[in-house]
Amino acid sequence: MADPEQPRSVPLPARYSAVRLNSPEWFARVGEVARVIGSDRFHRELVELAGAAINHDACWIIRYSRVAPPDVLYTKDVASDVVAYYANLYSSVDPFFEYWRNNGSPGVVMLNDVRSPGQSWDLYHKVFQTLASISDELGMFFSTVGHCCFGLFLERERGRFSASDIERARLIFPMLEGFHRSHLGALFNDLRNPRGPQVEGFITRPTLIEDRFGVDVFANDAWREAARRAPALADAVAALRVAEAGQTRAAGALTVKVEVFDRDFPLAPGGRMYVLDAPEREEEGDPDQLLDEALSIFTPREKEILLLLMNGQTTGEIAQKLSLSKGTIKNCRLRMYRKTGVGSERALVKHVMQSIGAR
Incomplete structure (x- = not known):
């Protein structure tokens, strides 16, 4: 095995040879990555694109977290027993993992850069x-959300990556990072406007996403506010961590529903999404109780402003009544829009009225 401290020698032939970055093959691969943004094929095509620019023998995609073990998402030309060795015995001593845990940043990172x-x-x-027949490694770190990142790794079985390989990696990284960010945006957009029946626009409601280790990956403002106001929410989530997809648990006056992600879902492979929703109600109920439940996600100030809006008062009238500026009223109204997933005052009032059973 080559010593990372030794000078780089003339590169040996690799299993996959780089193509010219002005060739039709290169541009075809770029187009394919752009085409699959938002799909479960994206990261595999991304690593293929990186590999087309750099001589290499094998590749990995690993999701790193600063608070959870590494997750191997994809490999090519890596033996299954090597993946098992890594996952079960050696992931904790992975120097690239240590680099990310110690506040590493996105970019191209060589094996020698993380030597400790x-x-x-x-x-x-x-x-x-x-064991893995790895002579040299070239890593590309792409940030995701929260404490996580994707590590895309190309490997050499013999020899080292050349200066030209490293230069190419740094040249194409901004493009790959741009594709990656577009992909994350598409995933969040799909959560807001899902195509499938199993996820009903959850991202507009109070939502928490955890990875498969139970570590928070994403929580929107509405979820954080609800968690602050309803301590029972934590108990409901704890119970749902072992429940099947679609199960619900009560959290005070509200209900939490869980959905389970596939192992190739990049934001949280094998993770879970918890969504806070109003519980099913009897046809008749106490109007005051229903109103309290509908307003439970709002702060006292937001409730005060919302009730005045529902009484038909204008922004100026509310500002004068509460001795606040019009700008403060508008900002408060925008926060309520975000919490309810609406885009107008009329839609906000309609949302609340529907929540209490009014038509």
Whole structure:
């Protein structure tokens, strides 16, 4: 195995040779990545695109978190027993993982960049890399949400990545990062406006996304506000961590529903999404109780303003009545729009009226 501290020598032939960055093949691959943005094929096509620019023998995609173990999402030309060795024995000493946990940033990172002499490095470099036939590694880190990132890794079985390989990686990284960000945007957009029947626009409601280790990946403002006001929410989530998709649990006057992500869902592979929703009600109920439930996601000030809006008062009249500026009223109204997933005052009032059973 090559020592990362030794000077780079003439590169040896690799299993996959780089194509010219002005060739029809390169542009065809770029177009394919753009075409599959938002689909479950995206990251596989992204690593294929990176590999087309750089001589390499194998590749990995690993999701790193600063608070949870690494998650291997995809490999190519890597033996299954090597993946198992990594996941079960060596992921904790992965120097790239340590780099990300220590506040690493997106970009191109070489194996020598993350070298940290000590027992962990020796286990990874002298033991795992020997088992896996890895001579050199080139990593690309793409940020996601919260504490997570995607690590895209190309490997050499013999020799080292050349200076030209590294230069190409840094040249194409901004484009790959741009594709990656567009992909994340598409995923969140799909959560807001889902195509399938199993997820009903949850992102507009109070929503929490956890990875498969139970670590928070994303929570919108409405969820954080609801969690602050309803301590029972934490107990409901704890119960749903082992429940099947579609199950619900009561959280005070509200209901939490869980959906389970596939292992290839990039934001939280194998993770879960919890959505707070109003419970099913009897046809007749206490109007005051129904109104309290409908307004439970709002702050006292937001409730005060909303009730005045529902009484037909204008922004100016409300500002004068509450001794606030019009700008403050407008900002408060925008926060209520975000919490309810609406875009206008009329839609906000309609949302509340429907929540209490009025038509």
